[in-house]
Amino acid sequence: MTSTVMEIKDLALEFKVSRSIVDVIRRRPGKVVRALNGVSLHMEKGETLGVVGESGCGKSTLARCIVRLYEPNRGKIKFRNQDIFAADFRNDRSYNKRVQMMFQDPYSSLNPRMTAGQIITEALSVHEMRPPAEIPARMAELLDLVRLSQDAAEKLPHEFSGGQRQRIAIARALAVEPEVLIADELVSALDVSVQAQVVNLLLELQERLNLTIMFVAHDLRLVRHVSNRVAVIYLGRIVEIGDSESLFSNPAHPYSQALLSAAPSVDPDDTSGAIRLEGELPSPLNVPPGCAFHVRCPYKTENCTRDIPVLRLIENMGEVACHNAEEIAKNA
Amino acid sequence: MSDVTVSQTQQALKKSKLQIALRKPGFVIGAIIIGLSAMLAIAPGVFAPYDPNLISYLEVKQPPSWAHPFGTDMLGRDSLSRVIWAYTVNMQMAILATVFAMSFGVFVGALVGYYRGIADQIFGRLVDAIITFPFLVLVIAVVAVLGPGLVNMYIAISVVGWVYYARLTRAEVIAQMGNDYASAGVVMGYSDRRIIFRHLLPNAITPVIVYWMTDMALAILLGSSLGYLGLGAQPPQAEWGVLIAEGRNFITTAWWLSLMPGIAIVITGLGFSLIGDGLADLLRPRT
Numbered sequence: 316m317t318s319t320v321m322e323i324k325d326l327a328l329e330f331k332v333s334r335s336i337v338d339v340i341r342r343r344p345g346k347v348v349r350a351l352n353g354v355s356l357h358m359e360k361g362e363t364l365g366v367v368g369e370s371g372c373g374k375s376t377l378a379r380c381i382v383r384l385y386e387p388n389r390g391k392i393k394f395r396n397q398d399i400f401a402a403d404f405r406n407d408r409s410y411n412k413r414v415q416m417m418f419q420d421p422y423s424s425l426n427p428r429m430t431a432g433q434i435i436t437e438a439l440s441v442h443e444m445r446p447p448a449e450i451p452a453r454m455a456e457l458l459d460l461v462r463l464s465q466d467a468a469e470k471l472p473h474e475f476s477g478g479q480r481q482r483i484a485i486a487r488a489l490a491v492e493p494e495v496l497i498a499d500e501l502v503s504a505l506d507v508s509v510q511a512q513v514v515n516l517l518l519e520l521q522e523r524l525n526l527t528i529m530f531v532a533h534d535l536r537l538v539r540h541v542s543n544r545v546a547v548i549y550l551g552r553i554v555e556i557g558d559s560e561s562l563f564s565n566p567a568h569p570y571s572q573a574l575l576s577a578a579p580s581v582d583p584d585d586t587s588g589a590i591r592l593e594g595e596l597p598s599p600l601n602v603p604p605g606c607a608f609h610v611r612c613p614y615k616t617e618n619c620t621r622d623i624p625v626l627r628l629i630e631n632m633g634e635v636a637c638h639n640a641e642e643i644a645k646n647a
Numbered sequence: 648m649s650d651v652t653v654s655q656t657q658q659a660l661k662k663s664k665l666q667i668a669l670r671k672p673g674f675v676i677g678a679i680i681i682g683l684s685a686m687l688a689i690a691p692g693v694f695a696p697y698d699p700n701l702i703s704y705l706e707v708k709q710p711p712s713w714a715h716p717f718g719t720d721m722l723g724r725d726s727l728s729r730v731i732w733a734y735t736v737n738m739q740m741a742i743l744a745t746v747f748a749m750s751f752g753v754f755v756g757a758l759v760g761y762y763r764g765i766a767d768q769i770f771g772r773l774v775d776a777i778i779t780f781p782f783l784v785l786v787i788a789v790v791a792v793l794g795p796g797l798v799n800m801y802i803a804i805s806v807v808g809w810v811y812y813a814r815l816t817r818a819e820v821i822a823q824m825g826n827d828y829a830s831a832g833v834v835m836g837y838s839d840r841r842i843i844f845r846h847l848l849p850n851a852i853t854p855v856i857v858y859w860m861t862d863m864a865l866a867i868l869l870g871s872s873l874g875y876l877g878l879g880a881q882p883p884q885a886e887w888g889v890l891i892a893e894g895r896n897f898i899t900t901a902w903w904l905s906l907m908p909g910i911a912i913v914i915t916g917l918g919f920s921l922i923g924d925g926l927a928d929l930l931r932p933r934t
Contacts, residue, residue, distance in 0.1 A: 382834045411836025424827035428849045
């Protein structure tokens with residue numbers, strides 16, 4: 316039995332680029348960076364949703380919107396049917412207890428002047444997760460949960476390695492006993508061997524605590540390993556979303572195909588080369604009309620330059636935002 | 648060989664920051680100077696050989712000698728005793744002319760840095776307006792309005808000086824907010840007050856404290872300047888600026904009258920600067 320925890324509808328976020336005085340005098344219109352361009356997705360209880368895409372495509376912006384670090388210009392985020400930006404809920408701190416985030420950079424996500432113990436204790440005591448007398452015991456329990464030794468409590472962040480710091484960040488997030496965890500490039504700053512430790516720890520904790528996880532990353536193999544479903548983002552828009560295995564083995568959108576073929580294969584018999592995309596990722600300052608991918612798409616038709624494709628369910632595949640998905644699948 | 652190196656490294660890491668600081672000669676010299684200055688300021692009577700206000704018309708303008716190491720002034724008062732008694736006033740200046748400016752400036756700077764918006768815009772214009780004027784000119788203007796005297800001088804310096812602390816704190820807070828631990832605080836649902844004062848400020852305060860040390864040196868300079876101009880401490884109170892002003896008329900015949908308090912200013916100022924320099928290394932968090 317599944318239940319929808321998080322529902323995101325048509326989320327759009329634009330950042331205004333500050334205008335120079337010359338722009339103002341010449342009446343040039345202000346430029347906007349379109350970080351998110353109408354993202355819709357949902358997360359089910361207990362699942363891991365992978366979010367992949369090139370750098371600058373809006374992955375992190377999406378993650379930060381969900382934890383209310385950014386406020387979207389358009390669209391809604393509903394957590395258990397509650398609009399998280401509704402006026403009467405906007406400052407409700409109970410939301411922060413239920414949806415937590417881990418950050419990419421383990422070197423800046425912990426206050427350098429607080430010990431690991433203080434960092435975790437603060438989360439416990441501010442939200443009154445336990446009566447004051449039980450907080451030290453709970454703190455020790457959390458350190459244990461993320462496999463840090465008890466003497467870690469007395470140490471400052473600079474005394475830990477990157478992987479240990481990420482585990483402190485996980486412990487801090489888990490201190491408030493959330494339902495949803497947003498992992499924004501949780502392990503991309505870590506060594507490969509440490510990545511596995513941290514990711515496996517996360518998966519183990521997910522099972523034990525029945526967490527719903529959004530796993531934002533650019534490492535495709537890692538995403539395939541951890542996710543139940545995967546969303547592929549291109550220029551602030553989801554181009555394909557579907558079951559992890561079927562998306563990875565049989566991507567439908569030409570962008571997903573190119574992205575996946577770019578990941579190195581460990582199979583020595585794999586002779587299929589990477590699909591080369593023409594051109595560069597267009598600037599989010601100037602998103603192409605129609606399908607944003609048409610300028611680089613080898614299958615583009617006239618329609619692609621005009622109409623924005625919407626996500627639609629395609630048989631034997633997930634939801635794909637491409638006018639010609641069926642054609643492409645037939646010819647493959 | 649490698650084992651030895653490892654254990655040595657561990658030992659070096661275990662050394663407290665104080666031990667590291669004590670190996671820096673500049674910091675040690677600064678600490679000694681300020682320590683001695685503080686002793687002189689707290690108990691000048693213990694160290695001064697004579698009553699600083701004891702007038703003796705038989706010993707007017709005597710050059711330095713064993714009986715009067717710094718000589719005597721135009722009224723026969725012992726210069727050394729007057730320079731020592733001045734420590735009380737001048738060290739008091741270093742603190743009273745800066746702590747209010749610092750506390751208020753840090754508070755305002757942290758708030759405008761965190762909230763930005765319209766308050767920050769207004770703050771920016773205010774800062775621009777105030778720092779356009781030379782510091783001394785503005786302070787003199789405020790003293791002119793309030794009237795001369797030590798208390799009014801402290802008020803005047805604080806009224807102008809907080810701006811520099813606020814500007815520095817604002818910039819540091821904004822820089823610290825670029826770190827994810829600030830965002831993490833928001834995501835954790837911590838109050839703004841907790842994020843500003845428990846998370847951002849402790850990390851933003853180091854340059855402010857270093858600047859404070861320099862500012863104490865500046866406050867002594869400024870206080871003596873105003874004393875010299877007759878706007879700060881009033882004679883016959885022993886204060887370095889006042890002492891220099893008193894000796895000014897006799898600079899060719901009794902040079903020691905102005906020179907000795909001048910040296911005291913230089914040494915004390917140097918002491919604060921050296922401490923500030925050492926603190927900059929001492930307080931820097933490791934990452």
